[in-house]
Amino acid sequence: MRKILVVGAGQSGLQLALGLQSYGYEITLLSNRTPDELRSGRVMSTQCMFHTALQHERDLQLGFWESQAPRVEGLGVSVAAPDPASPSGYSRAVDWVGRLDGIAQSVDQRIKMAGWMETFAQRGGQLVIHGAAVSDLDYFSRLYDLVLVSAGKGELVAMFGRDTARSPYATPQRALSVAYVHGLGPRPEHPDFDAVRCNLVPGVGEFFVMPTLTVTGRADILFWEGVPGGPVDAFQGVNDPADHLSLTLELMERYTPWEYARAMKVELTDANATLAGRYTPTVRHPVGRLPGGGLVLGVADVVVANDPLTGQGSNSASKCAASYLESIVAHGDREFDEAWMRATFDRHWESARHTTRWTNAMLAPPPEHVLRMFDAAGRLQPVADRFANGFDDPSDFEDFFYDAEKTDAYLAAVGGEGVTAG
Template sequence: MRKILVVGAGQSGLQLALGLQSHGYEVTLMSNRTADEIRSGRVMSTQCMFHTALQHERDLKLNFWESQAPRIEGLGVSVAAPGSFDPGPSQRAIDWVGRLDGYAQSVDQRVKMAGWMETFAQRGGQLVVHGAAVGDLDYFSRAYDLVLVSAGKGELVSMFERDASRSPYSRPQRALAVAYVHGLGPRPEHPDFDAVRCNLVPGVGELFIMPTYTLSGRADILFWEGVPGGPLDVFNGVKDPAEHLRLTLELMEKFLPWEYARATDVELTDAGGTLAGRYAPTVRKPIGRLPGGGLVLGVADVVVANDPITGQGSNSASKCAAAYLASILEHGDKPFDEEWMQQTFDRYWNTAQHVTKWTNAMLAPPPEHVLNLIGAAGQLQPVADRFANAFNDPADFENFFFEPEKTAAYLAEVTGAPAA
């Protein structure tokens, strides 16, 4: 029986640990918090998982909250018109919703990670509650066939060298502010189904709204992404949750009045329902070298940390865990050497590279052909639907998003007009 150590109990670490456990591996999981501490703590993320990522959970029978979490059947994009202060539709330069082929879902990671961690322990896994340092891993690496690092923050990340060729940004591109709320009303134009709402304020930032399932049941996430130094960059140092919510709503009223109109009665889900911060999007080399000569393999956002503007974090973590699990199972009893580690990461990068390219593009001001594409989706439902479903499979953006010629050819194909 092969012994594997997983450091970090997020989406990727837990999914991978539970997957290995189900195949008979002897797995030790290190977490810096207990399940109860996670459950009673502050929200850790926004997350909206699309069909492929949800299917990875179903395949491992880990979809414990599927019947309780809202079914997200659409993804909408609204772009604020310049100088808009009226909640009416005339104040949206663009406004559409695409329908998803397979529904998406969001489960508060406090609920999911705590539940999965308890499941791992109940199934006989060894759970070590300890904040691991590099020195700890040096000691542990001698006792395990493979050490996987999925703790995306802190000292351990410093073991993985930044890959400059894949990391165009050296500083944060957005200031992030999250609030989990009860009491948000439906969008009046689509009250019959749940959708993620992507609201773009050119030059200022974005507000994402997504239905979720949290400790107290159905809720919604209000998630501002502000251009650093701009009018949305006001959450730094705000410790009081009520003040955080007040700022969130004040900015909605100013920049996105049609969303504010349905948020006038919201309240925070709990005292831990807010989060703010920022980080530089970074891709790192996948292999970490320990002082004693041992090697560790980085997982998910340890090695590929994208800005959350495209909602891919938990999706990428799930896909990374699935790819690594397959590589480990296929490898049998051969040593987990440096060559295998690089090949395993490369297998994940085949998927992740599309997410990174698209996310970095969305952080920059959109070129004219992308504005045309987003605008066309308001008149052409197939374009809106394809755009929405590319959140599940970002590789599809290669076919119609990045290059003006491909965008023009695609729009011509949909309208039946000759390409320009």
Template sequence: MRKILVVGAGQSGLQLALGLQSRGYEVTLMSNRTADEIRTGRVMSTQCMFHTALQHERDLRLNFWESQAPKIRGLGVSVAAPGSFGPGPSQRAIDWLGRFDGFAQSVDQRVKMAGWMETFAQRGGQLVIHGAAVGDLDYFSRVYDLVLVAAGKGELVRMFGRDASRSPSSEPQRALAVAYVHGLGPRPEHPDTEAVRCNLVPGVGEMFVMPTVTTSGRADILFWEGVPGGPLDAFKDVRDPAEHLSLTLDLMKKFLPGSTRGPPRSN
């Protein structure tokens, strides 16, 4: 039986480890955090899995949250009209909603990664909590038949240089800020359709609104992508959740009036 090491316990590393495990390989999974540390830690990202990706999870019997997560039936795009910022009805140069043939879903990565790590161990996999370093490679090469690096950061990842032909930008093109909230009302134009909404403000940035399931149940993700140095690049020194939410609401009122209903509260 081939012995395989997977370094990194994110979406790709965990699914790879569990898939190889289901095919009878002896798999070791290496993570720099325990399942409990992931589950109780800070929000790691936004995420949305579409029909094909969800089917891969079903095939591996990993779709544990399918009955709990909102079924996202559509994708909406809105583009603010020039000069439409401020109070009053939204002025949108473009506003449409497309509906999917198969639904998408979003599960907070803290919920999914922690659950999958525990499942991997329960199914007989060896879980090692260790931050892999370059100095470990000699040991890895002697013990394992194959080493797969599926991590997103860390010393090992820095061995793989940026491919300029695939990534022309050497500096971040957006300043990111995310909040998971409860109590967000439906979009007035499609109150009966769960959808990911992409709200674009030319020259300023974007806001994505995404239904999800998180550690505290059903929620919505408010995700800002701000042009660096612009008005949405305002969260760098914000550490308090209430302050983050207050700033988010102020920016929504200015740049996305009428895009949502209801007074959300931070998670």
């Protein structure tokens, strides 16, 4: 029986560990926290998983919370514009919702990762609570056939060099702030179904609302992405959760008053329901070399870390775990050498490159043809639906999003009339 060590108990590490376990591999999983510590700790992320990623979980019989989590059936976009007639100074220049082909869902990682860790142990996996260092991996690499690193922070990540050709940004592009809340009202435009709402405030940042399941039940995630140095880059040093929520609402009232109108009675879900930070989007080389000469393979956001602007973190992690699982099983009893590691990552990159290109494009100010497409989506439901489903399959953006001629040709085909710049 082949022995594999998985370092890190997030979406990718746990999904991969549980998947390998189902194929009969002897798996050891290193986590720096126990399940109980995860459940009682601070929120770790925003997340909304779309159909493809959710199906990877279903294939492994890991969709434990599907009946409890809100069913997200749409994805809406609003674009704010200065409006002197509005009390806040902003109103919606664009507002629409696209319908998803398959439902999306969000489960607080405190619930999911704790539950999956317990399942892994119950199924006979060796769960070790230990914050691994490079020196640990140097020792472990001699005991295991393969070491997979899925812990995306700290000294372990430093083993994987930055891929400058695939990493256009050298600094964080957004300041991030998160609050999980109860008491948010429905969007009046679609009170009969849940949707993720993306609110774009050009020059300021983006504000997202995501229905979720958290430790205290059904909730919503309020998520600001602020342009560094701008008015939404305001959460550094805000340590009190109540102050964090108050500032979140203040910024909503100023820049997205239509969202603030349904948030006037919200309260935090629990004492650990807020989070703030920033990080640089980076693609890294997939193979890490240990001091003793051993090799380790990076997984998910260890090697492809995108800004959460497009909500792809958990989706990409799930897709990476599924791709790596297939590559490992197909490799049989052969050595997991450097050539195999690079080929395994390259196979995953064929999908991940589309996510990275799209996310990096969305971090830049939207070009005129994208604004035309957003405007057209308010009149043409197929355009709204196609953009919404791109969150599940970002490769589709290659055909209508990046190039003005392709965008205009698509809009003309859907709308039955010519589309021109203006």
